[in-house]
Amino acid sequence: MSAVIERVAPLRWTAALLAALGLRGRTLVIAVPMLWLLIFFLVPFLVVAKLSVSEPAIAMPPYLPLVERDGARMTISLSFENFGYLFDDPLYIKAYFFSIRLAFFSAVLTLLIGYPIAYYIARSSEARRSVLLMLVILPFWTSFLLRVYAWQGFLRSNGVINNFLLWTGIIDQPLVMLQTNFAVYLGIVYTYLPFMILPLYANLVKLDEALLEASADLGGRPLPTFFHVTLPLSMPGIIAGFMLVFVPAIGEFVIPELLGGPDTLMIGRVLWNEFFSNRDWPTASAVAIAMLIALVIPIMILRTAQQRVEEE
Amino acid sequence: MIRSLSLAGLLAAAAALPALAQDKVVHIYNWSDYIAEDTIRKFEAETGIKVVYDVYDSNETLEAKLLAGHSGYDVVVPTSNFLQRQIAAGVYQPLDKSKLPNLENMDPELMKAAAAYDPDNTYGVIYMWGTNGIGYNVAKVAERLGEDAPTDSWSLIFDPKYAEKLADCGITLLDSASEVFPSALTYLGLDPLSKKPEDLEKAAGVIEAIRPYIRYYHSSQYISDLANGEVCVSLGYSGDVFQAAARAEEAGKGVEIAYSVPEEGAQQWFDMMAIPVDAPNPEAALAWINFIMKPEITADITNYVWYANANTASLPLVDPEIRDDPAIFPGPDVLAKLYPAQVYDARTDRLITKLWTRAKTGQ
Amino acid sequence: MNTPVPVATSKPWITGAEPPFIRISKVTKRFGDFYAVDDVSLDIYKGELFCLLGGSGCGKSTLLRMLAGFETPTEGRIEIDGQDMAGKAPYERPTNMMFQSYALFPHMTVEKNVAYGLYRDGMKKAEAMEKVAEMLRLVQLTPFASRKPHQLSGGQRQRVALARSLVKRPKLLLLDEPLGALDKKLREETQFELIKIQESLGVTFIVVTHDQEEAMTLASRIGVMNAGQIVQVGEPPEIYEHPNSRFVADFIGSVNMFEGRVTEDEPDYIRLGVADLGGSIYVGHGVSCVLDQQLWYAVRPEKIRISRTRPDKTENVFRAVVDEIAYMGNISIHRLKLPTGRLLSATKANLTRHDDEAITWGDEVWVTWDDTAGAVLTR
């Protein structure tokens, strides 16, 4: 008994020390992720927010400091003009909606492709399941950039696909696939598919087989069973997967840049333009902040949908 | 060797490391495919300074790094108009010309032209120079437009009548408003250096009109795409087109690429070696710049990258094939038609970017 | 509703007056090389409430699942209402099943759960709702119609599952441990209700259970399963009083089992020498056996009488000492120790509330049973 107490003692000492500092175990557990968020999300966000209200200048760095000291006088100048631009020029709004639309349809496509795959994996034997999951995650082992470049090789007019189609005689002129929105959809769906499959799989694998049997027993053929039982019960997985694809796809830059054509007007590219071509860091930051705020809306919609589904 | 070091020795070595590194390493940031294969090796052998060599493919990328500060580079190679703006932003340090004895090799006329961007050549030395013109696939253009295709005119690209016929084999533009707008203005017969909004709007109109026929806007991708026949007409940098031509020839698949300086006029630009204010090792940077100005070194580079240099002393060492090619080293008649790269003020800059994005996206 | 009238009064399994409704012939189900159901043949008649009884893992659920169509027999043939079920999907069979786990749809209300099967048959909403309401009334769940399964108690859920499987009026209802999760009182109530429903709807029930008391209460007939095989089929009293094997005798109720050898074999009686008893058992009817054959004798505790005085007979009388008494309310179970050391259990009805003369711990008593009280078992 006393041995136990002795062994526990150091633990209690630490606990007491932390309590003296106003920290309890639970606070501490929360503190780690909080700190993480603080350092890797809030701080960069504040830096960008600060930039977005600065005034651009030909300088190094290319904006004026917010705070200026002139002897005892200190002036803080915030410029909201950068946000004004975003509404002056329909380009930004158009880019925003274009990005949302593209991300939305990409997510829908990813869902349509990912669902059967996730379903198949979830219904496979345990041994095969882990192999299949491995295959889903496998692409992550090579560089994302490399894989997108590989698609260029597939899609270009003298690339693998065109050469094959020309060879078979299905077409006699190479199809223009690279630098089109089609290629962007393809790239996004391809890249984000695992993010759709994994949450769907996690959900579907929990689905009680007895419910499917019950449905069949009550006269439900496979298709009605799917729509009335499987689909509604996998809603949390669908929403989670949708969010994991839709949200990052909105801000996607690399895929539209490498696979997209000139008219793939994604907000990520607009941001890139502001930053690099215009070297207007403040406006670029304003675009980023506005995008973040605008993103909150679809995310909130999805979140509430998810909560509603989960409550049921 | 390191294994046998004692702890004390290790500490001493660590303490000595920064000084050592400063003496012995130079960080160069240059355009991709823009140096001879053995230049770095030769420099290291001669000076004992180790070279860390990185590349970029657009002035914008370079500029973003420089403006952020502490890029860590000792020598960078911006194009003249970018150099001018970056000088204004306080990015560079003046060159200590006493450390650059090889400056005497440089062509005074070209250095004077470069001084338009950099008064008295205080901050930069010409690395290479060239023009923006048209690179094209001889066979494919002839196939689509016949023998009398206007390959020596901007209308090959900017006249929708031709562009439409070339669309399926691929037209590309540089992804840089400051390169494309002057060309479009030239095509319209307007002043290529015009900052008048109405002129720029007209140029944007021209660019937008051919948008449906443009495969993409990119500043380096076209080199390999021209070479392997993926695209057939590019508004590009002279040397890059020559590289594409050389690669096409090497590949031996019968692709022939040619370069033309359009008769309406074309932009002349200088890529300038300069030293950032916060360069970790300016002494080594000067050594590098001086080394590049050696006639045999510059000649090597020109022979390799097919860009004109501004080094008079190197010309006897340049391959006659290159030296005598008027597209690379233009004769006086062509030189007369070249105009400098424009530097826009912030307002015009913003207007151009806006027009450019709109013209590119059709929005 | 008037008093329930048993549908199966005619006992077609005895009379053979009508063909069986369900015919299971030589059905085997193998998982790998494991026989979950092993060569089972069984006929079940219309309107029966047939109980499948057996220990855990003996293959009850598997047999039921083959009837519902979730498993295909490895060998053999299943006929329902004259139709061969081979190749028929669950949704094509005239059966409904109430699952061991209930398998209620968690995202649907009680009402929707019950209506599910009706909608799948394309029934219009109004008509379906009417049937659902009627069904919910029957299982007394009307006030819970719009709740979700997780908002119900275990017993309520079970009744939803029952309502859901009944609402389509299947020809055959399969119930897999329908009352497993209920407390004793609720269980008894529901058992009674099940019988009522079964008899009023005229549906054929097959109920799986491993609770023998439940089987006794519910069944028209019981099929006892062991290790994938049906070991005995019969009406509850037959199973109880005339078990055909040590397994059945042991599995149903409690029993005192003796091993003995035939010492006398006459047409109207036999005598068994039992070492455990230090004597012999007299069996008052003929048994087909040979002299010196090893046999077992099973006698249930309630058949054994205990007294202070020596009973007035010569056969099947033994001395014993009361080792322990367990008071159960209605009865008391006495554990008795024979001179050989063998223990014996006997029950005694508590006929009065208080008995000064009652037999108690340590008392020397006589035990005896009638010469027809026990069953002679050959296996």
Ligand SMILES: Nc1ncnc2c1ncn2[C@@H]1O[C@H](COP(=O)(O)OP(=O)(O)OP(=O)(O)O)[C@@H](O)[C@H]1O
């Ligand atoms: N899909 C299967 N694969 C392999 N073995 C199985 C499978 N299903 C059942 N079994 C085995 O078959 C045997 C019978 O199972 P079954 O579910 O029919 O038992 P049960 O009589 O219903 O038991 P319980 O009373 O515990 O529900 C068990 O030993 C079980 O392990």
Ligand SMILES: [Mg+2]
């Ligand atoms: Mg079972």
